[in-house]
Amino acid sequence: MGVLLGLEGEATDAEVVRAVLAGDVERYAVLVRRYRDRFARYAARMLGSRDVAEDAVQDALVRAFDRLADCREPDKFGGWLFLILRNRCFAERRRNRREGRLPEDAAEALASPERSDGAMERREQARELELALGQLTPEQREAFVLKHVAGMPYEEIAQRTGATVASLKMRMHRAYDRLRELMKEYR
């Protein structure tokens, strides 16, 4: 087992992708373990629900396997998987909007009883912010999540999403104004 773990730790994404494409399907578990939680916070904050985020991550991982041969740069499997998950999150949000699902449901679903790290007021503020984030466009919400939840600099967000830094800043600045307005409405 120790040897297996050692090999798993050392194998690059590109090596695992090539092994899976060559027929070693079980090696895909390495990529599943490597990335399942890495993008969980992004998906949860984008979708407002841990359960929905889990479905999205699962779908993205399966879709990535089905289309593995299309992965242009196996050494950047993580970035490619992120794009698949991102598409899935955007589609989910569009579907929610079409079906008229209330963002409150999502905020309630995300809030968990284990989160007792702050005072009641802090938790209430976090809930209000979560509700407000649900009112942003998917692009604005994504920019906010990547910048202020994941802590990425604009340059990295640009690299991941394909947007320019200038357009990301514009998106984010509009999000700040909208959040200010929404947070005032909730109080």
Next chain:
Amino acid sequence: MKTFDLRVKQLLDGDLSLADLPPELRAEGEEALRLLAAVDRTAVTLSPALDTRVMAVVRRHAKSPVGRAWRWLNTPRDVELRLRVRPWAVWAGALAAAAALALLLGRAVPAPVPGVQARGGTRDSVFVRFVLYAPGARRVAVAGTFNQWDRGAALLAPAGTSGVWTTTLALPVGQHQYAFVVDGARWVVDPSAPAVDDGFGRRNSVVAVTAEGAHL
């Protein structure tokens, strides 16, 4: 809608500190920072059963004959060819190639189309010229379905210092998707060609190659 002052937005972006703001903007700055203080950055852990579920589906898909056939057809492979030939065969081949080249160059050049341009070619392939304006680029390549998206297979050459990069490739007749790769990392769609979604959030340019030339 009451908007934040630009300097307050820069504070939220991390480009300025509260102390950088003039006194009249401090209160607005503090309000903005309270907004960020409410951000929930706790890690999200997914169910341990996720791995099992994913692998169960993956195994099922891997066993499906359709899935297997699709992956086999779609997986790029390295093919090694070993030839043992007699010297006279090499000379015969070289003569045949020279004759083919002479025929090829003798054909009329079809009218070029914008973006990619086509000329000459054999019955089954057409020379297509790829052009990208990329001032400041150190290296430009074109990768696509015709070269298994290999970023190093087809480099463009700079046309002087104009920022224009070009290359000409013989492409088989059919429809091809492609993109330019600038400096080995940045994928750029051809601004003068139609593009399609690759299914993963990126766009690929499309060129249709017929015996008459390339069509965008």
